[in-house]
Amino acid sequence: MDDQARDVGRRVRYWRQRRDIDRQRFADMVERSTSWVDKVEKGERSLLRLPMLERVAEVLSIAPEVLTDGPKARQAAGCIDAVEVQAIRSALGQYPSLSRSAGVKPPAMSRVARQLDYLGQAWISSNFTAVAHQLPVLIHEAQVLAATATGDVDVRGARRALVMSYRLASSMLLKFEANQVAWLAADRAMQIALPTDDNVALARATRSVARAMTSSGQESDAIAALVSMADRMRSEMTVGDRDQLPLFGMLFLAASIAAAKVDDHSTALMMHEEAEAVVVQLGPEHRSHYTVFGSANVAAHRLAALVRLREFGRALEHAATVDPAVVRALPPERRANYLLDMTSAHTGAGNYSDATVALTEAERLAPQEVRCRPLAHGLLRALLSNTSGALAGSVRTMALRAGVEA
Missing domain, CATH: 1.20.58 (Methane Monooxygenase Hydroxylase; Chain G, domain 1)
Structure with missing residues (x-):
């Protein structure tokens, strides 16, 4: 078996499954048989003829080099992409209550709660591809649940779940600078929360709207x-x-x-x-x-505020007062953002070696935070411009994994 054919086949299977396309549908889309798909995905048939490679890539909504180039394949697989952002946008644009179908059974509150728990854990673990993949389904089911719930308790729980679904969408989209769609998600959260007179739902929605406002x-x-x-x-x-x-x-x-x-x-x-x-x-x-x-997240936000105030010296002085064990207790998403702020503070203060150490630790802890986020890409470019020798080599290696050109 040819190693390149096997690698390409494995990537085809990965992206087919990530796009939720079964083998029969995929075969129809590329105008081939399912046995042809099986052979390609097993590496038994080469997919290196350009017209067919381009056709498969087009169906999967990826660039052809994502199938043939190892570093680009790894970078694309580790990040959310435009197709997933569009799927979230489409989910936000659905209004199930306009077309209630007789006999359609709404999802159970327990099912929606489990999905929220799973995606909440994926979020705080900085596993954003998992969030992006599952979020459109969660939003749809939470919308249906909120539209069909009855009784004060059920309605409140369903609306809280829908607010949280929209909030999760807005937070993730802001992280990747899809600000307009994030605004839509935040506003949808607020429109659901406002009629409830429920401070829990309103506080969550207000935070989402405020973050969207701040980004704009x-x-x-x-x-x-x-x-x-x-x-x-x-x-x-x-x-x-x-x-x-x-x-x-x-x-x-x-x-x-x-x-x-x-x-x-x-x-x-x-x-x-x-x-x-x-x-x-x-x-x-x-x-x-x-x-x-708690105290750890409050300390992390103070660092973030000082960085945004461009008071880099004071930011580093503040960080020196924070117990490292307190920071280590934060979940990966919060800790990685703390490290990105430390990278910004050290870069602003001209401490490029310390900045590289902080960014390296952020990538080790939460790869998607560094390899996929525009914020981190900007930090990588700043370090590429201000480092030399072995230090520059470390930065270039990180930049290569992130798809940032040196």
Whole structure:
């Protein structure tokens, strides 16, 4: 068996399955038999003739070199792509309640909850390809559940699940700078939450909307929305309310980042101090409600705010006061973002060796954060321009894995 044919066949099978295309449908799409597909995927038949290679790549919505070039194949396989973003966009554009079909059984709340738990774990593990692949189905099922739920408790649970589905979509799309679609997801979350008078759903939706606003240059609007929601919750929470307190604290963290982006030092610090006060009330780290809130995440957000304020020296001074064990306790997604902010701080301060160490650790911990995100690609380009010798070699190797040209 030819090694190249085997590698190409394995990639064809991977992308066929990732696109949810069964063998018969795939065979029909490329105008070949299923036995031909089997032989290609097993490496028993070469797919190196250009017209057929291009045809297969077109059906799979990938570039031909993703099938033939090892580094490009690995980079593409480890990142979400335009097809998956479009699938999420399409899911956001569905309105199941407009066409309820008689006899169609809605999904069970337990099934939607399990899907949310699975994708929530994938998210905090920085496994974004898993999130992107499953999210359109989750959104659709959560939409149907919310449209068919009855009874106060069932309706509230279904709407919370749908808000969380939209929030997950918005957060991931913002990470990959698909800002317009992220805005749509955030707005859908808010439209579901507003009629509920449910602070848990409203706080989650407000954070999504505020982050979308911040990404679009509407930082003042974002801060106003977050503070308004915090004021609403402050008047309604009981002492030690462990359901709402973490969400309450996260509103202030989001506001601190929005303020930092417009160089509002005093508001960024004030919001940080509000979040610290919530940590004192809450006690130990809190990780329910898909919310990681506590001293570690508050410290990480302060670093992020100082970086956005371009106070790189102060950011590094702050990081020096943070217990490394506290950072290690964060889930991979949060810890990787802390390391990306450390990379930014060291780069801004001219500490390129330390920046490379931080970025290398971020890639080891959460490869998709570094190899796929535009933010990390920008950091790689900055380090490529400012390093030499062995250090530059390390950066070039990372850049190659990320598909960033030296």
